[in-house]
Amino acid sequence: MSAPLLGQMMDVPLTLPSLIAHAARHHGSAQIVSRRIEGDIHRYTYRECEARSKQLAQALIALGVAPGERVGTLAWNGYRHLEAYFGVTGFGAVCHTINPRLFPEQIAWIVNHADDRYVLFDITFAALVDTLAPQCPNVRGWIALCDESHRPPMRTQVLCYETLLAAQDGRYTWPELDERSASNLCYTSGTTGNPKGALYTHRSSVLHAYAAALPDAMGFSALDAILPVVPMFHVNAWGIPHAAPLAGTKLVLPGKDLDGKSLYELMEAEGVTASAGVPTVWLGLLAYMRGAGVRFSTLNRTVIGGSACPPAMLRAFEDEYGVQVIHAWGMTEMSPLGTLSKLNWAQSKRPREAQRALLEKQGRVIFGVDMKIVGEDGRELPWDGVTFGDLHVRGPWVIDRYFRQESGSPLVEGWFPTGDVATIDPDGFLHITDRSKDVIKSGGEWISSIDLENIAVAHPAIAEAACIACAHPRWTERPLIVAVKRPGAAVTREELLAFFEGKVAKWWLPDDAVFVDELPHTATGKLQKLKLREQFRAYVLPTALAVEGCPFDPAQDAAKRG
Incomplete structure (x- = not known):
């Protein structure tokens, strides 16, 4: 048998620093706006973001962080956290976003399990770090995301982020990394037992960013201004910090204030066109808007996921405020995007209520994900919209195994069992009916x-x-x-x-x-x-x-x- 004929194309690796490099070079003046912990609004560009990300990479290398080692973050959605997304991964280290809303004992367990070398933290978490530090002996240092004038009084000896960056010149060239090397580490919520780590690769994260920006997914473009309410510590904010620079999208980062009034005012001030978050956040926003009698002037769509979007919420956004709701489903083990509720041409011609019946489901898969439902005997079940089955998925941004659980893979014949019970209708729309438990x-x-x-x-x-x-x-x-x-x-x-x-x-x-x-x-x-x-x-x-x-x-x- 003869050898296959190989193509003659450049072998350019898919890596995360290429995203911020692209944004800096081709969308250099596009804005990144952050409501800072210090209370003011910070505004700069993708070009400046890449420059500071390179300074961070230099600073971490100077501290002795090696490729493959983990650097943790305890931070809200802000420009310094975004710099960590690229500054940590850009030289081959792993960016480990940690959920500060977990119990301190869980956080300490996660930091130790990940073996984080340094942890970057917003100053709102100073007391939490004082609690964590004695429980995390392998952490070499804790880095406060602030300048010297805002360094909080703490028992723990900490480094200052801005001081570390100021010591570097930013004249740094992103190295060529293996696209299959680890880039990001995210842990599951751990509602039963200890959390489990999902270790993503540069390749999987870039492919996920491409998919997230597709028109039939979140649909980002350089014409948009996106405000991710979903935290950057929650499955990489559903990939938005990667997809936004890929598309050159204006990025608006809300910081710690996620109440309805704060979100509405920031959306209006910055001309936000798209957003994303979990239903509990939108409950607060809708309640504020109804009470204040205000409306959106620019917001036209929002992605709702994390848990099922109630149909009443979908109808409130669309009927009362003219905002398209994109119902989404995914999980940490999927980076996280799996399905989104977008209609095709033929479905858009159906009666309005028939359209809504589809949109209230979790939607169709995007390219890169495949799915099936199986019965108790493991056999695939029909897509009739009625038959319930256990949902299995596979794809290039779905995990093969959990971090530091090398002895066993959760896969079943090459498919990841999600733990969800679902139906799939003849249109290919997924409807999650329950978690199996x-x-x-x-x-x-x-x-x-x-x-x-x-x-x-x-x-x-x-x-x-x-x-x-x-x-x-x-x-x-x-x-x-x-x-x-x-x-x-x-x-x-x-x-x-x-x-x-x-x-x-x-x-x-x-x-x-x-x-x-x-x-x-x-x-x-x-x-x-x-x-x-x-x-x-x-x-x-x-x-x-x-x-x-x-x-x-x-x-x-x-x-x-x-």
Whole structure:
């Protein structure tokens, strides 16, 4: 057999410093605007960002950081954090973004597991660093992202970021790196057990950036101004800090103030056209806008992911404010983008409600990702929009194994099992119905907790809701709605339960509803159903009490209900 005929093209590696180099050379005057921790607005260009990123690379090399070693960050969305994205990875080290919203014990575990050599931190986290430093003996130094005048008083001896950069001349040439070498390290939220690390490569991150900027993905261009509300410590802000310089997009970084008023004012001041974030953030923004009676003048689209976007939120953005919602799904193990809800030409000609039925789903895959749903026997299931199955994915920015778990791969016949339960319809639109651990099995049939939650939050008196399974002597499990009322709103248990009638099959109807002041969330804004299940572990449904021979204690249940 003869050898294959090889092409005759340049072998230019796909590496992250090429993104900022491209932006500096071809979009050099495009702006990067940051609301700083110091309280003011900082404004500079991609050209200046690359120059300072090179100074950071020089500074870290001078400190003895070697290619392949990890440099951690504890920081909000700001220009110095962006410089770390390129200054750390640009000479071959690994940028490890750490979620500061985790418990200190979790953060210390992550820093030690990653074996971070240095950690860069925003000064708002000075007290956190004082707590972490004694628990992280292998960290050589902690670097405060500020100048000397803003250095916080601390027990821990720290270095000053601006002083380190000022000592370097910036005359540095990005080295040619192996595109398959590690670039970024992100850890999962760790809702069960210790967090797990996803170690990305330069190649996977650049390909992901290309895909994120596609018209049928987030659709960035040099005409846009993008404000990522999703934190840069949450799966690299969904790849936006990489995709924005690739496209030459104006980048607006909101810092630590993510309340509705602060976000709205920054969006308006900077002419923001696109944004991205989790549903909990948008709840606050919508509440502020409704209360203040204001509207957007430039924002035309937003990507909502991290957890399912309630249809009521999608309709509020589109009907009340004329903002297109792009529903997205992905995960840390996927860098994270997997699917986005964009219509094709034929789908855009369907009646409005048929279009919305598609857009309320998680959408179609973008090139680079493939997906399938499988049954308990591992066989692929049909794309009929009805059949539930375990969702598996694969692609060049999907992990092969977890960091420092070299002995075993999570892949099943080359596919990554996501832990989600989903349907896929004939249009190829994914609909996540549950996490596998959250799905409710009633009489051997599946009930989607997400679908029931979406109905609950569509009630005008409900701000947020979760649906969990409760034990039942006849059906094994039945759904319980745990809801938070809107401020000043009134709704009874009976009224909320009646709201579900006619919207789902009768056997899907929740058996009970309870009201709480707030729901628990993970550090990335997702509903923490594990805590809810623990909180309501002994809860007895009224339908369970009605079953003859019920093993539950009615007196205990009555006492619990108060």
